[in-house]
Amino acid sequence: MLSFYTSDIDECLNLPTICSPGVCYNTIGNYTCVCPVDYMQVNGGKTCMDMRSSFCYKDFNGTCENELAVNLTKKQCCCGYGIGKGWNKPCEPCPAPGTDAFGELCGSKVPGFEIDIKTGRPVDIDECNAIPTICTNGLCINQIGSFRCECPIGFSYNNLLICEGEFLHEIQTPFSCLFIFFLALS
Ligand SMILES: [Ca+2]
Numbered sequence: 001m002l003s004f005y006t007s008d009i010d011e012c013l014n015l016p017t018i019c020s021p022g023v024c025y026n027t028i029g030n031y032t033c034v035c036p037v038d039y040m041q042v043n044g045g046k047t048c049m050d051m052r053s054s055f056c057y058k059d060f061n062g063t064c065e066n067e068l069a070v071n072l073t074k075k076q077c078c079c080g081y082g083i084g085k086g087w088n089k090p091c092e093p094c095p096a097p098g099t100d101a102f103g104e105l106c107g108s109k110v111p112g113f114e115i116d117i118k119t120g121r122p123v124d125i126d127e128c129n130a131i132p133t134i135c136t137n138g139l140c141i142n143q144i145g146s147f148r149c150e151c152p153i154g155f156s157y158n159n160l161l162i163c164e165g166e167f168l169h170e171i172q173t174p175f176s177c178l179f180i181f182f183l184a185l186s
Contacts, residue, residue, distance in 0.1 A: 081112030
């Protein structure tokens with residue numbers, strides 16, 4: 001016989017990884033996640049967010065490459081615009097933008113955005129604020145969906161996301177000074 005009341009869906013049974021790596025408890029019309037140490041219950045207890053800080057790598061080419069100078073959470077590393085492609089030791093590749101896995105981790109399938117837990121809408125990630133060492137020696141400018149780093153003269157933006165001092169190409173001889181010097185000698 002059909003119940004007059006809405007029958008309960010067991011989310012824990014239907015979506016076994018919904019609380020991963022936490023434990024899912026089904027309730028009538030709802031569910032809640034109990035999260036392990038270093039994970040935070042977010043989204044009103046609907047998911048567990050990984051709060052562990054670990055190595056973040058700018059590039060991933062079969063293995064993690066170009067380790068950044070600061071440890072980040074997986075979310076900080078993988079979700080910001082142009083930050084990381086790999087995380088942790090041993091190395092875990094970040095999910096590819098546009099995939100469900102990316103959406104699950106970041107809240108949005110588009111890099112540079114996260115879901116505002118209050119409104120449920122995508123909001124820009126302020127990479128300049130979220131990642132302490134980003135754009136070291138330069139000026140970090142947050143942009144909607146991205147950020148940019150302006151390096152002072154003599155510095156260039158490197159693949160570790162910092163402004164690196166360039167070696168002076170050569171010390172140019174101040175010809176005018178030499179000319180005056182020879183004039184003085186003659
Ligand atoms: Ca941004």
